[in-house]
Amino acid sequence: MRSLSEIDTVSKRSSKAAGYSWGIAEEIGKNIRLLEIFSLPGIRNLNSFFKKKKELRLENISIIKQDNEANKNEYCPIIAGVNFLDQIKTLETLNEITFKKVSYPLLFLPFVSRAAEVIGKRIFLKMDDREFLLNFNNNIYSNYTKNEIIESAENIYLKVLENRDSFEEKEWNELYKLSEETFVEENESLKQGGAGAGLTDND
Amino acid sequence: MNISLRDPNVVMKLSRLGSFHQSKLSFLRSFLKEFKDWDYKRDLFELNEHGYGTAVYSFKKKNRVYSLICFANELNENERSDRVIATKWDAAFTLFDGVPLKQDIERLKNEVPKQEFGRLSYKELTLSRANKSVRVFNHVVECLSEGKQPDNDLITSVGYLYRTTAVYGSGKFGLADRFRIKDREEIYGPFRLEMMLVYLVRQFTFDQVNHVAKSKNPKKAVSLDINICKSLGIGNSTGLGMAPFIVNHPTLLNNWISAREISLKKIREIKAVSEKDKNLFLECLKKSIKNITSWNTESEYQINKIKSLLKDLNEFIVYLDNDFNFEQDYAFNELYLYLEKEYCEECIEYVVSMMMEPYDNITSPLIKEMSSEEEKYFNIPTERTVEDLKLILEKKYPDILTIDFTKNENNLNFWFISKNKEEPRLANRFDEVGAELEQPLAIARDIKKLYELLSVTKNSWTIAKFLSTNNELRHVVRRAFIVEKFPYSEIQDNTIGQKIMPIDMLRLKLSFFGALKFDPRSDKWLRICMFQGAPLPEQLKNHDEHWVYN
Numbered sequence: 148m149r150s151l152s153e154i155d156t157v158s159k160r161s162s163k164a165a166g167y168s169w170g171i172a173e174e175i176g177k178n179i180r181l182l183e184i185f186s187l188p189g190i191r192n193l194n195s196f197f198k199k200k201k202e203l204r205l206e207n208i209s210i211i212k213q214d215n216e217a218n219k220n221e222y223c224p225i226i227a228g229v230n231f232l233d234q235i236k237t238l239e240t241l242n243e244i245t246f247k248k249v250s251y252p253l254l255f256l257p258f259v260s261r262a263a264e265v266i267g268k269r270i271f272l273k274m275d276d277r278e279f280l281l282n283f284n285n286n287i288y289s290n291y292t293k294n295e296i297i298e299s300a301e302n303i304y305l306k307v308l309e310n311r312d313s314f315e316e317k318e319w320n321e322l323y324k325l326s327e328e329t330f331v332e333e334n335e336s337l338k339q340g341g342a343g344a345g346l347t348d349n350d
Numbered sequence: 351m352n353i354s355l356r357d358p359n360v361v362m363k364l365s366r367l368g369s370f371h372q373s374k375l376s377f378l379r380s381f382l383k384e385f386k387d388w389d390y391k392r393d394l395f396e397l398n399e400h401g402y403g404t405a406v407y408s409f410k411k412k413n414r415v416y417s418l419i420c421f422a423n424e425l426n427e428n429e430r431s432d433r434v435i436a437t438k439w440d441a442a443f444t445l446f447d448g449v450p451l452k453q454d455i456e457r458l459k460n461e462v463p464k465q466e467f468g469r470l471s472y473k474e475l476t477l478s479r480a481n482k483s484v485r486v487f488n489h490v491v492e493c494l495s496e497g498k499q500p501d502n503d504l505i506t507s508v509g510y511l512y513r514t515t516a517v518y519g520s521g522k523f524g525l526a527d528r529f530r531i532k533d534r535e536e537i538y539g540p541f542r543l544e545m546m547l548v549y550l551v552r553q554f555t556f557d558q559v560n561h562v563a564k565s566k567n568p569k570k571a572v573s574l575d576i577n578i579c580k581s582l583g584i585g586n587s588t589g590l591g592m593a594p595f596i597v598n599h600p601t602l603l604n605n606w607i608s609a610r611e612i613s614l615k616k617i618r619e620i621k622a623v624s625e626k627d628k629n630l631f632l633e634c635l636k637k638s639i640k641n642i643t644s645w646n647t648e649s650e651y652q653i654n655k656i657k658s659l660l661k662d663l664n665e666f667i668v669y670l671d672n673d674f675n676f677e678q679d680y681a682f683n684e685l686y687l688y689l690e691k692e693y694c695e696e697c698i699e700y701v702v703s704m705m706m707e708p709y710d711n712i713t714s715p716l717i718k719e720m721s722s723e724e725e726k727y728f729n730i731p732t733e734r735t736v737e738d739l740k741l742i743l744e745k746k747y748p749d750i751l752t753i754d755f756t757k758n759e760n761n762l763n764f765w766f767i768s769k770n771k772e773e774p775r776l777a778n779r780f781d782e783v784g785a786e787l788e789q790p791l792a793i794a795r796d797i798k799k800l801y802e803l804l805s806v807t808k809n810s811w812t813i814a815k816f817l818s819t820n821n822e823l824r825h826v827v828r829r830a831f832i833v834e835k836f837p838y839s840e841i842q843d844n845t846i847g848q849k850i851m852p853i854d855m856l857r858l859k860l861s862f863f864g865a866l867k868f869d870p871r872s873d874k875w876l877r878i879c880m881f882q883g884a885p886l887p888e889q890l891k892n893h894d895e896h897w898v899y900n
Contacts, residue, residue, distance in 0.1 A: 152521025170824020
């Protein structure tokens, strides 16, 4: 089994050899490591991408907008990903973002996962019919578990999820009430002798 | 009194970093301290009469066990090489996480001797190999088998029976990734497991030499004297592989240097130096001279450094004995200021190391801060502005920004990875091929480029906007934001210039390892000795922490 350190190093060096700058290659190293930690086929997709990259004649996107559509060919997942990560603080306010025609979209995914950590919000990502919930870069919840190469996505839809409770107030209150059963009811004696007794906290 | 930390623009110059010496913060010393209460055992020792076979040694505490597995093999004279390009060694080692089963040992027997070409697993933590000093090993075998102890002069002049040529960890060749073990308290200090491997290898070399001597002449042979064992360490040949490490791990480098700098600051802030602490400082300093006088090297560069260090130290000791008043307030601060005024960098840094000796209360808490969670600082704060970044560069790289990289002498070399061994190398870009495959280690040049580019960019632009069209310099943008938080994370020198002495970078790292007696064999590789004078495993409990000077 390859260690994550080897995965990171080889992904970084191969990315440089494939034409990316060292700074971007470093990002790719970390990303492929991330995909593999989450049991997603990072190495397989990266290898396939680099083999086909030249013939794909990919388009680079620099400034990301709400709706992004490549002109002729597909977007490069790396450049789109790097700029998405870099620009996430402004993109966050757009709430929903779409990309049409992205090559090897699984390579775009870890940039979004890391962006979720940067803004401290979950991001929902739909890659055609594959759905991913990116939880602050701590884990990825998905209906996609295949160990396959995804050569392209026609549509990528992203939604920044507001930090909201996933439960009803009533459910919280019920649980809180139960938790109170671990507390001790204070009688007069405990009030007089307990820690902090006799002090006023409003002076 | 509040003493400022030393200026990174002074401390992080290569000549200064290349003058660092071992100290209480050094990893091999902190390793011994941490593991002194662990149970040591030789679990397996199956060597034939020539010393070839398998051995296992372990350290155990409660449920945690670390086992060194040694494979000693026959090696023809013409196959023995210390170069990293070698493919066979006298012995190969791995540190196993737990107690190895028979099938683990069988698996590793096929993999460990192959080193870089073998495959390890997450159960193995570190990997190494070593070659005999044939001259010393054979001499010791001859003497012991005849019932005599070896020649002390020879033993002292070499200092080891074996020398390692590489020690690998952290996920290399399939070894366990650091994330699997990083929460273990006993390995909070850096390179703990690499140190453990080398330390146990040292014991193996004694056991092996005794075994071979005994096999040769069972009736007459004696064991190597315990005190001679103590005086032997493990040699190490180190090349350029270490140099990129300190560039590629900026926050780790910061934490090492920062521990040293904070120690010095706190020592300088001590108002009244106690008699006991003064005496311990003086005792260590005076006894340490022995290490310098027994420091052998053929390198003219190092001979001159040793000569000047010895001269300075002898003068300094006379000054301490006759003219310096330790009863004055802030005596160590006065001493430090005097050193800066009167002596060379090598001497200053030597004495700084010595100043730490009495102050366990200062150094111990800092040792735990010497590792780093580098991932935490990887993301670039792209919401910041071009103006912010420019100010960081001006403040943090003042000398680097003055270097003219259009001059060939400042842009003479390039760092690359050799194809045959995947090892870092340095070459002249105007004489050699391959400069287009340069590694991102010319930080000074790229920082200067970044500064020039920022200077013609609108100050109000965000870094995100700047990077959207300037990703070629992304690697140094990341570094600049790291150095903003971690002042000692960057070498403040040109690592590709004509005057670069790569061994300065090696010495920096090796001083933190705790190496003694740097012996440069060229400007690009050197030999050192580790654990020379250290207590043996069975003496670890209650060992004298100042063993380096005994």
